[in-house]
Amino acid sequence: MPFVNIRITKENGEPTKEQKEALIDGVTELLAKVLNKNKASSVVIIDEIDTDNYGLGGKSITNVRQENKKI
Numbered sequence: 336m337p338f339v340n341i342r343i344t345k346e347n348g349e350p351t352k353e354q355k356e357a358l359i360d361g362v363t364e365l366l367a368k369v370l371n372k373n374k375a376s377s378v379v380i381i382d383e384i385d386t387d388n389y390g391l392g393g394k395s396i397t398n399v400r401q402e403n404k405k406i
Contacts, residue, residue, distance in 0.1 A: 336377070337377045338380075339362050340379075340380045340382065341358060341379065341382070343381065343382070343383060344383070344384050344396065345384065346386055359381070362377075386400065
């Protein structure tokens with residue numbers, strides 16, 4: 336049974352429900368096409384991560400993106 340975990344940031348109202356459904360469908364189709372996996376047993380989980388909950392270079396991604404807007 337294939338298991339795929341997608342981690343994506345939550346911001347600007349995205350990902351929407353429709354986008355998540357498209358990701359789940361698309362990844363499932365890709366597993367079936369490339370690896371010949373049974374769609375019925377393919378698991379796709381989407382973790383939505385708030386940009387305050389991870390960092391890069393000692394700063395939260397929220398702060399990194401705010402700083403990049405100023406440049």
